[in-house]
Amino acid sequence: MSDNDGKKTLGLRGGGRPGQVKQSFSHGRTKNVVVETKRKRVVVPKPGAASGSGATSPAAGDPKKRPAGISDAELERRMKALQAAKARETEEAETRAAEEKAREEERNRRREEAEAKEREEREREEALKAKAEEEERKKRDAEEAKKTAKQPAPAADPAAAQAAEQRGAGKAPSGPRKKDDRGAAADRQNRNTKGAARDDGRRSGKLTLNQALRGGGDRHRSVASMRRKQERARQKAMGEQVDREKVIRDVQLPEAIVVSELAVRMAERVADVVKSLMNMGMMVTQNQSIDADTAELIIEEFGHKVVRVSDADVEDVIDQVEDKEEDLVDRPPVITIMGHVDHGKTSLLDAIRNAKVTAGEAGGITQHIGAYQVKTDSGAVLSFLDTPGHAAFTSMRARGAQVTDIVVLVVAADDAVMPQTIEAINHAKAAEVPMIVAINKCDKPAANPDQVRTELLQHEVIVEKMSGDVQDVEVSAITGQGLDELLEAIALQAEILELKANPNRAASGAVIEAQLDVGRGPVATVLVQNGTLKQGDIFVVGEQYGKVRALVNDQGDRVTEAGPSVPVEVLGLNGTPEAGDVLNVVDTEAQAREIAEYREQAAKDKRAAAGAATTLEQMMAKAKADEDVAELPILVKADVQGSAEAIVQAMEKIGNEEVRVRVLHYGVGAITESDIGLAEASGAPVIGFNVRANASARNSANQKGVEIRYYSIIYDLVDDVKAAASGLLSAEVRENFIGYAEIREVFKVSGVGKVAGCLVTEGVARRSAGVRLLRDNVVIHEGTLKTLKRFKDEVKEVQSGQECGMAFENYDDIRPNDVIEIFEREEVERTLD
Numbered sequence: 001m002s003d004n005d006g007k008k009t010l011g012l013r014g015g016g017r018p019g020q021v022k023q024s025f026s027h028g029r030t031k032n033v034v035v036e037t038k039r040k041r042v043v044v045p046k047p048g049a050a051s052g053s054g055a056t057s058p059a060a061g062d063p064k065k066r067p068a069g070i071s072d073a074e075l076e077r078r079m080k081a082l083q084a085a086k087a088r089e090t091e092e093a094e095t096r097a098a099e100e101k102a103r104e105e106e107r108n109r110r111r112e113e114a115e116a117k118e119r120e121e122r123e124r125e126e127a128l129k130a131k132a133e134e135e136e137r138k139k140r141d142a143e144e145a146k147k148t149a150k151q152p153a154p155a156a157d158p159a160a161a162q163a164a165e166q167r168g169a170g171k172a173p174s175g176p177r178k179k180d181d182r183g184a185a186a187d188r189q190n191r192n193t194k195g196a197a198r199d200d201g202r203r204s205g206k207l208t209l210n211q212a213l214r215g216g217g218d219r220h221r222s223v224a225s226m227r228r229k230q231e232r233a234r235q236k237a238m239g240e241q242v243d244r245e246k247v248i249r250d251v252q253l254p255e256a257i258v259v260s261e262l263a264v265r266m267a268e269r270v271a272d273v274v275k276s277l278m279n280m281g282m283m284v285t286q287n288q289s290i291d292a293d294t295a296e297l298i299i300e301e302f303g304h305k306v307v308r309v310s311d312a313d314v315e316d317v318i319d320q321v322e323d324k325e326e327d328l329v330d331r332p333p334v335i336t337i338m339g340h341v342d343h344g345k346t347s348l349l350d351a352i353r354n355a356k357v358t359a360g361e362a363g364g365i366t367q368h369i370g371a372y373q374v375k376t377d378s379g380a381v382l383s384f385l386d387t388p389g390h391a392a393f394t395s396m397r398a399r400g401a402q403v404t405d406i407v408v409l410v411v412a413a414d415d416a417v418m419p420q421t422i423e424a425i426n427h428a429k430a431a432e433v434p435m436i437v438a439i440n441k442c443d444k445p446a447a448n449p450d451q452v453r454t455e456l457l458q459h460e461v462i463v464e465k466m467s468g469d470v471q472d473v474e475v476s477a478i479t480g481q482g483l484d485e486l487l488e489a490i491a492l493q494a495e496i497l498e499l500k501a502n503p504n505r506a507a508s509g510a511v512i513e514a515q516l517d518v519g520r521g522p523v524a525t526v527l528v529q530n531g532t533l534k535q536g537d538i539f540v541v542g543e544q545y546g547k548v549r550a551l552v553n554d555q556g557d558r559v560t561e562a563g564p565s566v567p568v569e570v571l572g573l574n575g576t577p578e579a580g581d582v583l584n585v586v587d588t589e590a591q592a593r594e595i596a597e598y599r600e601q602a603a604k605d606k607r608a609a610a611g612a613a614t615t616l617e618q619m620m621a622k623a624k625a626d627e628d629v630a631e632l633p634i635l636v637k638a639d640v641q642g643s644a645e646a647i648v649q650a651m652e653k654i655g656n657e658e659v660r661v662r663v664l665h666y667g668v669g670a671i672t673e674s675d676i677g678l679a680e681a682s683g684a685p686v687i688g689f690n691v692r693a694n695a696s697a698r699n700s701a702n703q704k705g706v707e708i709r710y711y712s713i714i715y716d717l718v719d720d721v722k723a724a725a726s727g728l729l730s731a732e733v734r735e736n737f738i739g740y741a742e743i744r745e746v747f748k749v750s751g752v753g754k755v756a757g758c759l760v761t762e763g764v765a766r767r768s769a770g771v772r773l774l775r776d777n778v779v780i781h782e783g784t785l786k787t788l789k790r791f792k793d794e795v796k797e798v799q800s801g802q803e804c805g806m807a808f809e810n811y812d813d814i815r816p817n818d819v820i821e822i823f824e825r826e827e828v829e830r831t832l833d
Contacts, residue, residue: 114237118230125226249304257295260286266304276301318540318584318595323502323530331501331564332373332381333494334403334527338427339410340418344440347477348410349386352487371512371525371567372554376487382494383527383565385512403510403527406493407435408486409461413447413474417455425459434497436471436489437463443476501564506585507531511541512567514577514641516669522546522573526562526583533568534561538589542581543600545592546573576668579642630659632725633684635675636666637691643714644668647689650718659725671708676700685709689717734826735770739763739800741820747805752787754812755805758820765804765822766797773808774819784809 221229251265259277263270263286270286276298277284284290290298296306337345353374372384385404407428411421428435437456439449453463453472462468471489475482509528517523524541526533533539537548549572551559562568570583586592634651638644644666651661664682665675671686671693677700679686685707686693693701693708701708711717745757758765767788773781789805790798798804806820 110238114234117237118234121233122230246303250307251299251304252307252309253292253295253299254309255292256289257292258287258289259284262290262295262298266299266302268302272302273298318586323505327502327504328500329503331499332383332566333405333490333497333499334383334385334565335406335408335490336385336404337408337410338424340412340415340420340424343410343412343415343418343421344477345410346386348438348440348475349384351477351480351483352384371527373567376491378491380487380491380494382487382490383567385527385567403512403529404431404433405497405499406490407431407433408438408490409435410438410440411452411456412441413439413449413452414441414444416448416452417459422459425461434493435461436473436486436493437461438482438486439472439474440477442474442481443479449474499565501530503532503563505531507533507537507539507562507583508585509533509583511577511579511581511583514579514668515639516576516667518670520571522576524570524573524577524583525567526570527567528562528564530564531585532561532563533570533583533585537585538587538592539570539583539585540592540595541573541583542577543596543603544573544575544577544581545589545596546570547589548572576641579640579645631662632659632721633662633664633682634721635664635679635682635684635686637671637675637686637688638666638668639690641668643689647687647714647717650714651721654718654722654725661721661725670694671697673697673700676704676706679706680704687711687717687721689714734828735823736826737763737821737823738769739765739822741765741804741806741822743814743816743818743820744803745816746814749807752807754814755787755789755807756814756818756820757803758806759803760798760800762800763822764797764799765806765820766824767795769822769824771806771808772821772823773811773814774821775815777819779821781808781811781813783811 247267249266251262259273260270263273266273274284274286277290277294280294280297282290282294292308296308299306337349339345349372353372372386374382374384376382407424409421409424409428411417425435437452439452441447442449453466456463457466461470463470463472465472471493473482473486473489475486507528508530509526511524512527513525515523522544526541533548533551535548535551539546539548548570551562552569552571553559553562554567559568586595636644636647636651638647648663648666651663654661664684665678668691670691671688673694673696675686676693676697678684686701686709688708688710690712692710698708700706709720711720739760740762741758741760743756743758747755747757749755765788767785769785771783771785772779785806786809787805787807788795788798790802795804808814
């Protein structure tokens, strides 16, 4: 067989065409590979052979060098595939080169066409411009010719003379023309011509409405505008994107923003912004909101700068500058009287200011924060805050400690350290203010001041008489003993503190107490801490704002301004603020309103987030918990904000895992008809603390059956609510074991079933009691007795040591040696601690 007999041609085209790969083989021996291209014919030596030699492949001829498991046929097949892949790669490279060349030719052609079109456009515009200039020139020539034709003929007119001769000699003219008349007519004609020329000259450079509508006139596009237009047309013809100059903007970004608003702030198309969001995987519309992080990515993608802003930035208008040292002046100290209830705090303050405050307090205890200013005999001015001592007024004592400079801890010499005394010590330490101990009631026979000093050591309060650094003074509010020493100690402590403030700035202060007065509206007792509060100032306090309508001092007198450390009542609020809120003076009412609205919305969001369940499991758990817990709803109205706050906190502490008190609503002011409506809808009583219901509210409560309870002492209020909540508790069921019986034998009785013959081993067995069946000390059944017999008689009870017969209700699995436990249940009324 010749070498050509076994030839096989591989390729995409027919044999002999350029780009075809040929491979010859004969008798299983692979020969050289021939690759034909467009330019030359390349001979690729077979694998393993030297170029230009006829040696056989080592892998094909030598079995030891060939990879294991590869036969001649497999090796031959792989070589064919390799050569075919090389041929395809060569062909693809040639195809790509041809396509690239075609694209280059197409680009050149388009560029030439664009340049030709641009030249034609430029020539056409130049022709139009030349034509417009020619028409304008002809128009001006025509107007000048028309003006020349309207000029009058000269005085010696030959035509007129000839006409006069034709009329005949001896005929007088129809009207003799005077020389003066001819001169006046000529002057009028000249004036008209000159006026028209002036008007044309004045209006020659202005565009009239007729010229704008006709498209005529002398105005043309500037050379720069024409060049820009030609450049855009060239770029469009070339297929290039026309890029305008990018304007980088500073985009203010709040915490959340609507997509359309974001596009407006970036000066971008809304569709482009929505498209960019969709590319990020967010399917939103232009009216939907996105978060700040997502919006920041969009802004950076469009090449703008992000300026993060927050809704809280509205509070930046509040002046927070640091005061200079030269602007600070001395101010009076703020002293807070703290201690346990009924230890004489208010009486001590009465003795200092020669007033009778306790006479007006219900039950003889203070239930509000009082703010007073006292001037001593030495001329020093002191500002006092009197706080309640009852356990319910914890937050009010804490608030007093936060705004004070010095704390006077009042301890009764005959009662020593009590729970609220310890709490007052903790508040003073938390506020990091100096403390002065006033040991009161030293005039009583049972007074023991040394015991007070000793007990204070347990709470790390070491007085000076115990070698400590805390001043202590023995006083008596009744006899006036030690009052001068107490004031001297306060003045000494204030001098050490070097208290200063800047009165010449926007005022700021703390709300000590707030109430809703019937005749004056919302009233806030404010302790000015810095600056000077003046009548007419616009301020914001918590979620409320207003304008100072009037200022009333602690004596009830109206004042025009209040400086640092001065307590005053402020009138002019739009609502009742919370006790403890900070008052700040701002420039405009719009700023105050904006800050108040932001704070109100933030508080509403916070309350909603605190009471919202985020997952389905949480919602189900909350619903189940509400079902398991019995609630006592109430509605609270108080005279001042601090008292309402204290009552709500006391109500939250009442209850356990089975019952709780829920305050539906609380506020300050009289009980109104809307309060009665809310109470009726919720089935809740209305509690009034030092307030009363108006006439319409009383009538509505009588018609709707709503209970109104009035209180003036917080002890009574808490006790009554606790008793009412105790009524919601389910009665406690207690089990009393009364006896045990042992089964000795089991009998089967027709019509009854199995009956146990028992011996009562302990106590007594009663038919009305409950029983449990114990087997090996394991309860296997609990129920009631169907029968209890002594011999053949049915009996009510069987004493210990006697035998009896017992049968269980709906249960027959009883065996000898089982034990029957006999017990009785009783219900016990429960109360809240």
